[in-house]
Amino acid sequence: MLQEKIKRPTLLLDKNKCLNNIELMLNKAIKNNIQLRPHFKTHQSHTIGRWFRNYGIQKITVSSVRMATYFAADNWKDITIAFPHNIHESDQVAQLAQKIQLNIVVENLESLQAIIPLLKSKIHVFIKGDTGYNRTGLSIEKKGTIDTLLDYIDSNEHLVFEGFLIHAGHTYQSTSQESIQKIHQESLQKIQSFRAAYSARYPQLTISYGDTPSCSVVNNFDGIDEIRPGNFVFYDLSQWRISSCSLDQIALAMACPVVAKHPDRNEVIIYGGGVHFSKDRSTHHNGQTYFGLVAKNTEKGWSTSPKAAYAKSLSQEHGVIKGSTEWLSTVHIGDILIIVPIHSCMTADLMKEYLTTEGIWIRDMMRLSQ
Amino acid sequence: MLQEKIKRPTLLLDKNKCLNNIELMLNKAIKNNIQLRPHFKTHQSHTIGRWFRNYGIQKITVSSVRMATYFAADNWKDITIAFPHNIHESDQVAQLAQKIQLNIVVENLESLQAIIPLLKSKIHVFIKGDTGYNRTGLSIEKKGTIDTLLDYIDSNEHLVFEGFLIHAGHTYQSTSQESIQKIHQESLQKIQSFRAAYSARYPQLTISYGDTPSCSVVNNFDGIDEIRPGNFVFYDLSQWRISSCSLDQIALAMACPVVAKHPDRNEVIIYGGGVHFSKDRSTHHNGQTYFGLVAKNTEKGWSTSPKAAYAKSLSQEHGVIKGSTEWLSTVHIGDILIIVPIHSCMTADLMKEYLTTEGIWIRDMMRLSQ
Numbered sequence: 001m002l003q004e005k006i007k008r009p010t011l012l013l014d015k016n017k018c019l020n021n022i023e024l025m026l027n028k029a030i031k032n033n034i035q036l037r038p039h040f041k042t043h044q045s046h047t048i049g050r051w052f053r054n055y056g057i058q059k060i061t062v063s064s065v066r067m068a069t070y071f072a073a074d075n076w077k078d079i080t081i082a083f084p085h086n087i088h089e090s091d092q093v094a095q096l097a098q099k100i101q102l103n104i105v106v107e108n109l110e111s112l113q114a115i116i117p118l119l120k121s122k123i124h125v126f127i128k129g130d131t132g133y134n135r136t137g138l139s140i141e142k143k144g145t146i147d148t149l150l151d152y153i154d155s156n157e158h159l160v161f162e163g164f165l166i167h168a169g170h171t172y173q174s175t176s177q178e179s180i181q182k183i184h185q186e187s188l189q190k191i192q193s194f195r196a197a198y199s200a201r202y203p204q205l206t207i208s209y210g211d212t213p214s215c216s217v218v219n220n221f222d223g224i225d226e227i228r229p230g231n232f233v234f235y236d237l238s239q240w241r242i243s244s245c246s247l248d249q250i251a252l253a254m255a256c257p258v259v260a261k262h263p264d265r266n267e268v269i270i271y272g273g274g275v276h277f278s279k280d281r282s283t284h285h286n287g288q289t290y291f292g293l294v295a296k297n298t299e300k301g302w303s304t305s306p307k308a309a310y311a312k313s314l315s316q317e318h319g320v321i322k323g324s325t326e327w328l329s330t331v332h333i334g335d336i337l338i339i340v341p342i343h344s345c346m347t348a349d350l351m352k353e354y355l356t357t358e359g360i361w362i363r364d365m366m367r368l369s370q
Numbered sequence: 371m372l373q374e375k376i377k378r379p380t381l382l383l384d385k386n387k388c389l390n391n392i393e394l395m396l397n398k399a400i401k402n403n404i405q406l407r408p409h410f411k412t413h414q415s416h417t418i419g420r421w422f423r424n425y426g427i428q429k430i431t432v433s434s435v436r437m438a439t440y441f442a443a444d445n446w447k448d449i450t451i452a453f454p455h456n457i458h459e460s461d462q463v464a465q466l467a468q469k470i471q472l473n474i475v476v477e478n479l480e481s482l483q484a485i486i487p488l489l490k491s492k493i494h495v496f497i498k499g500d501t502g503y504n505r506t507g508l509s510i511e512k513k514g515t516i517d518t519l520l521d522y523i524d525s526n527e528h529l530v531f532e533g534f535l536i537h538a539g540h541t542y543q544s545t546s547q548e549s550i551q552k553i554h555q556e557s558l559q560k561i562q563s564f565r566a567a568y569s570a571r572y573p574q575l576t577i578s579y580g581d582t583p584s585c586s587v588v589n590n591f592d593g594i595d596e597i598r599p600g601n602f603v604f605y606d607l608s609q610w611r612i613s614s615c616s617l618d619q620i621a622l623a624m625a626c627p628v629v630a631k632h633p634d635r636n637e638v639i640i641y642g643g644g645v646h647f648s649k650d651r652s653t654h655h656n657g658q659t660y661f662g663l664v665a666k667n668t669e670k671g672w673s674t675s676p677k678a679a680y681a682k683s684l685s686q687e688h689g690v691i692k693g694s695t696e697w698l699s700t701v702h703i704g705d706i707l708i709i710v711p712i713h714s715c716m717t718a719d720l721m722k723e724y725l726t727t728e729g730i731w732i733r734d735m736m737r738l739s740q
Binding site: 006007008041063064066083084085086087088089107108110111114134135136169257259260261262265269271274275278279280281313315316317318320332333334345346349350352367 | 376377378411433434436453454455456457458459477478480481484504505506539627629630631632635639641644645648649650651683685686687688690702703704715716719720722737
């Protein structure tokens, strides 16, 4: 029945898997007595946001001012923009801070200086801390810079210091649970240094942490007050590869029509390419770079095996699927193949709409352009 | 002045460079007495389409039924959908064929059988030929299959055989003009075989050919009737790398605000990531994988040097720019960096709007979802 709705590349969402993923992460947070502030950049949808709300979630994370505004419009009242403040959006940030508890992230004085003249209400500030990812943020060795920022924050009536926001994004380069654990242990140590240096001055200090790999794999959150995973709501092959999830937990898949067959090279061509999947890639168990894994249709959705056929390459609209001779013999022109993506955040961002396995369209995603 | 309009990642378009690229390709086609049927999947915009029309272009190529419908709505009357016919869109294709000269591409009988019962007017058919790319299409060795398709086409009053449509997309894997030339020579030989086999039966046979690398580099189009390059309208670093264009010809660039500086590792963080640039990558002259090249602001736009700072990595919204100490000392928080992308088709598809260097917004791009 679902198949009949599919004429073009379509993003399928298994709501049950999605709800299970939310429940599992929330239970882990509750058990560890930490706040779950999920990152909504993964789904970017009011509807899916409300699924979280139904579990009692009230605080969220986003990655842009536009996304904060989009979710504030659906009545989210406590939002962290987990991205270094962009001074060109100071106006919009100051306006939004009048309406909700808005938490911004800074790592330099310039960004604070730009927003101060525009503030008409309190705004909450996290300093971006770095525990080894080396993308953004200040490591504890930069205590001088941190202190300057803190003095500046404390001297301004509109600025409220919240704590340190940390993202150990290097877990994404892991290849095993062990290496995620190792990165996590190193991060926990650095977090202790942040605490040791500042908990006397700020007894209410919040340490906000947590990428999906760490939050999925580890069980020790000592010194952490809140976690901000995002991808876990859907998971994907990148997460599966680093053992953050099982294949069965992946809640998103692309459905793509077969348009050509090439049995002499064990390949099938689908309508579905880089503009649908994104060009994010990973490494297949056979060593080849790949862009997705073919799943089997089941009565309620799909199931996936690691050794299934896979997307070998993507052009703008074409995908080349490579499979066994036996598999190929079961595929026909016009079949709808279900393909689990490498990076669900990027795929969802491109597709801008979901079709649930129950047959409901979700089309309320944020748009990048006006 | 342009800088004042930029608050967030913004796609800049240098219209003059773009018009020069169109002119150059059109002049080449005229000189070689071949038809230029540009591929509009690169820009996906009515406005930019009209720039082509101003040069007398009347026939175009697109990569999806939706894109054909989008451009037909702006009065394009002769459109080739250069993608194997997707049987699930037979309805829409048959409807569109009543309004314009619609040329579809097939490589199997199933796709023709699916559309025939729906046709109320003539539809023009290209058979997809393969000259070595091995993505889609039938090589001349598959003469039996080709003959079956031709007999089927000839036996149906609504089907008009146009010729063979060929895409030598393996030129994109080239690293020099020489290897593009070599692929082109091989393709020309195969094209002669197609002609030899079918020109007696079809004296009006059209051979449609042409990716941007071949069309940019080669000067011998013997046996080719029409070319369908698309990317050349903007070009990008992928094309520059394989010597299809100069850096100065690249007509697109992203403008991104600087949000953080890390002088200790010679890095700057921009607001601009995978959801803006796409995750397409190439190899920098220093051997590193990169995602874009920083350009210098000039009075009329930008200029680029191969040894400039570059985008070393992209997350969803962050970009990490690596540059020399000297360059870094000139960059400040809030500066707008101009960054030439790796693959302009994918970047344009994500951004969905252009800001010309003359300060005009172009926002009439096709949308993937409804």
